[in-house]
Amino acid sequence: MKILVCISKTPDTTAKIAFTDGAKKFDESGVQWIINPYDEWYALVRAIELKEKDPATIIHLITVGGADAEPIIRKALALGGDEAIRINTDSADSFSIAAQIAAVAGTEKYDLIFTGKETIDYNGASIGGMLAALIDAPYIPLATSFNIEGTTATITREIEGGEEVVTVNNPVVVSCQKGVAEQRIPNMRGIMAARTKPLKVVEPAAVEALTSIESFELPATKAGVKLISPDNVEELVRLLHEEAKAI
Amino acid sequence: MVLVYIDHQDNQIKKSTLEAVSYGAALAKQLGTEVHGLLLGSVNDDLATLGAYELKNVYQMNDAALAHFDAQVFVKTIAAAATKVGATTIVFSHNQTGKALCAGVSALLKAGLVTGAIALPNTSAGFVVKKSVFSGKAFANVSIQTAVKIIAISPNSYKVVGGASAAATTTPLDIAVTAGHVKITAVHKTSGEISLTEADIVVSGGRGLKGPENWGILLDLAKELGAATACSRPVGDAHWRPHHEHVGQTGVQVAPNLYIAIGISGAIQHLAGVNRSKTIVVINKDPEAPFFKAADYGIVGDAFEVLPKLTDAIKKMKASA
Numbered sequence A: 001m002k003i004l005v006c007i008s009k010t011p012d013t014t015a016k017i018a019f020t021d022g023a024k025k026f027d028e029s030g031v032q033w034i035i036n037p038y039d040e041w042y043a044l045v046r047a048i049e050l051k052e053k054d055p056a057t058i059i060h061l062i063t064v065g066g067a068d069a070e071p072i073i074r075k076a077l078a079l080g081g082d083e084a085i086r087i088n089t090d091s092a093d094s095f096s097i098a099a100q101i102a103a104v105a106g107t108e109k110y111d112l113i114f115t116g117k118e119t120i121d122y123n124g125a126s127i128g129g130m131l132a133a134l135i136d137a138p139y140i141p142l143a144t145s146f147n148i149e150g151t152t153a154t155i156t157r158e159i160e161g162g163e164e165v166v167t168v169n170n171p172v173v174v175s176c177q178k179g180v181a182e183q184r185i186p187n188m189r190g191i192m193a194a195r196t197k198p199l200k201v202v203e204p205a206a207v208e209a210l211t212s213i214e215s216f217e218l219p220a221t222k223a224g225v226k227l228i229s230p231d232n233v234e235e236l237v238r239l240l241h242e243e244a245k246a247i
Numbered sequence B: 001m002v003l004v005y006i007d008h009q010d011n012q013i014k015k016s017t018l019e020a021v022s023y024g025a026a027l028a029k030q031l032g033t034e035v036h037g038l039l040l041g042s043v044n045d046d047l048a049t050l051g052a053y054e055l056k057n058v059y060q061m062n063d064a065a066l067a068h069f070d071a072q073v074f075v076k077t078i079a080a081a082a083t084k085v086g087a088t089t090i091v092f093s094h095n096q097t098g099k100a101l102c103a104g105v106s107a108l109l110k111a112g113l114v115t116g117a118i119a120l121p122n123t124s125a126g127f128v129v130k131k132s133v134f135s136g137k138a139f140a141n142v143s144i145q146t147a148v149k150i151i152a153i154s155p156n157s158y159k160v161v162g163g164a165s166a167a168a169t170t171t172p173l174d175i176a177v178t179a180g181h182v183k184i185t186a187v188h189k190t191s192g193e194i195s196l197t198e199a200d201i202v203v204s205g206g207r208g209l210k211g212p213e214n215w216g217i218l219l220d221l222a223k224e225l226g227a228a229t230a231c232s233r234p235v236g237d238a239h240w241r242p243h244h245e246h247v248g249q250t251g252v253q254v255a256p257n258l259y260i261a262i263g264i265s266g267a268i269q270h271l272a273g274v275n276r277s278k279t280i281v282v283i284n285k286d287p288e289a290p291f292f293k294a295a296d297y298g299i300v301g302d303a304f305e306v307l308p309k310l311t312d313a314i315k316k317m318k319a320s321a
């Protein structure tokens, strides 16, 4: 079985969100970069768990980005996976990223393709769905559990107000979220091994972005909290009813 | 033409669909065009009533292959339908179904997509849609450059505007549907619960509640308010509450009218998922808890004393109203 895991580089969850260039660009100064948590905690770890059950499994990691994405992909390799592919172009929009990955996936013929449910920076939640459409594979978004027996996958996915269990044959594209895998941290052996794992750099396909970011804005700051005494909860109820019109 | 995807579950049109229809109607007015709906499958609701939200017409496809949801099949069908009826902008709700569909349709049609949109586009120069980014810590204005455009609006971001006296027509649409590969073998509904992303009010608990056995007082409050329940990540991780209740940067992102946080410190990752809530109430015994900085109203106090009193006070208010 051959698995492709899509890896994105995102700012750390505590990074200060600020913009430069007349609010046109994300201010990267002082920002620590991490593997997008959904890609790491769920997509990648589930792939590793599947390989632990069936050692013949081959895991490829893929990222679209410049050389500055390499520390992140090495970090992912330290958790597990056999080799990494970096498509050497700056990511422009979701479509261009998905189309780049589709160009690789189209020739490599993976049985499973895992993505995180979204990235924590642009929150597009789009790469998996676009990729599936481009390679004409079934798409199961928002998976909370994933198992495979032979070539038939059994997947639980979130639906509104509950969950749905589906079965589908390979190949399939799955977006992963909480529940799919148990979190783990890289160990020293993994970190050493990652240094010698192959990291292939491929040149991008000719793809045009469909959208572009014009500018960013920060939310308006709150006016300040109104404190109410714990002995006067009636006042809170009154304010919520009359002032905030929230109840 | 603006084409709105009519999402449904258990043969009923969803509230998020009405938001998408209201958004689509306003957008059509702005662009000087008509708004139509696209329904795959069937619902018990009378489709004519969608006219109240200024929807002109619903294109309906009732092919047997569409009776069960399969993203791959639905994506191809929607893309073909949109082309056939000449849609220039397609609107989805960015709910679970929308997340399964909009990206695929975008890829097939090479139509630029903005997900998680929170406002109507600015069309004064181009077509620029505002969306939430960095999990609610900022907004981006995204320009769509393609002729056909797709917008997936964030649930609870656009008000349902009903009350028009027109009736929507229904037009059957005939498009060949390909067979799918996905079989649905079971559906588990968290029965009686209010959907977290659609809820007007969310009552959320953190580690300050000490253990799952103490959730009763929170559930009582939620019940009194008709609210959905949520929790912080450590609470979900410790299995005090189900995973799907975990809100924040790495959980569900919510934007209700009212968010009540109980015994939650207000870590940056938690705030990211909830700070688009209209009104935030924080109940925490630590006056230094960071959450108070993001709150509109706060009570510095012990949740175990405050919650029962609050539930009572709401009961009284309702009784006297």
Ligand SMILES: Cc1cc2nc3c(=O)[nH]c(=O)nc-3n(C[C@H](O)[C@H](O)[C@H](O)COP(=O)(O)OP(=O)(O)OC[C@H]3O[C@@H](n4cnc5c(N)ncnc54)[C@H](O)[C@@H]3O)c2cc1C
Pocket: A013, A037, B205, B206, B207, B208, B209, B231, B232, B233, B234, B235, B246, B247, B248, B249, B250, B251, B262, B263, B264, B265, B266, B267, B268, B269, B270, B273, B283, B284, B285, B286, B289, B301, B302, B303, B304
């Ligand atoms: C990469 C990453 C992603 C993360 N993603 C998320 C996320 O999506 N969502 C999320 O929630 N967290 C997330 N976290 C975790 C986050 O940093 C915090 O650890 C977490 O939100 C804290 O949860 P809490 O507020 O319930 O617990 P604590 O921080 O322990 O706070 C408990 C609070 O309860 C109060 N309290 C105690 N007793 C009482 C009482 N009797 N009455 C009233 N108040 C009381 C305390 O004063 C305290 O403020 C993430 C962390 C990382 C590193």
